[in-house]
Amino acid sequence: MTQTTAQSTAQPASVETTCLELGFKALSDPIRLKIIALLQYQELCVCDLCDRLELRQSKLSFHLKVLKDTQLLRSRQEGRWVYYRLNLPQFAVLEQYLSELRRLSPMLPPRLCGEDEDCG
Amino acid sequence: MTQTTAQSTAQPASVETTCLELGFKALSDPIRLKIIALLQYQELCVCDLCDRLELRQSKLSFHLKVLKDTQLLRSRQEGRWVYYRLNLPQFAVLEQYLSELRRLSPMLPPRLCGEDEDCG
DNA sequence: TTTACATATCAATTAAATTTGATATATTAT
């Protein structure tokens, strides 16, 4: 309970934690969320995405790589086009983390007004 | 389909997108995921968290603020202690985004091996 | 009422992510 504890040497984060951390990081950008929204119903090639999002190609490519590296997207090449699509199982991994969290957490009593100054 | 589209002037991201973006960003850090794991079963005061995570107080305080600003945590003061706890409804917001995404996305055919050079 | 403790905040630094412009690679059309 003291405050004098020092910082420990960096522990390697557990595998699961790293996977979640990277997945959530990939989702933490508005451009990447827009990419995902566009891919929700159909796969699209890079130039389609480029047009619809009005992004420069290298910028889009960077974000696609982030999403692909975390397995949230997959791609397939057809001729000179590369089509990207959602990889739903990886979204499920993140969703399951959140649902487990809620499932295992105790019901907290509803917050009574005035009970908590940090309210709001 | 051309590649010559210019970058548009930054559009304000939609409210929902911003909320999701910030929520996921808050989850995209190993320290913050550890905090959440500790709070999963019970609320804890800052000094408890400080001890268990072996973090400096100001560092922990920074991360608690990130989580609280995104509504993933709530706090309550009791004497000189401040107790933090999960705010499950906000986790549900993120979970629902992911589940809607999966619900609305078409079933994709299982990937046949060799179908895709970008495999793996 | 002075002291110790718990927590938050701040300015300065460090580190990490993003953007940009240029270039490279691969594919197809001519």
Place this chain on the structure above:
DNA sequence: ATAATATATCAAATTTAATTGATATGTAAA
């Protein structure tokens, strides 16, 4: 072959986030 298109990658610049050490604020114990 040569040119044009689609995409990826890279180094440099920029922006954003995280860490650190110090200090401020509030609470309670002595």
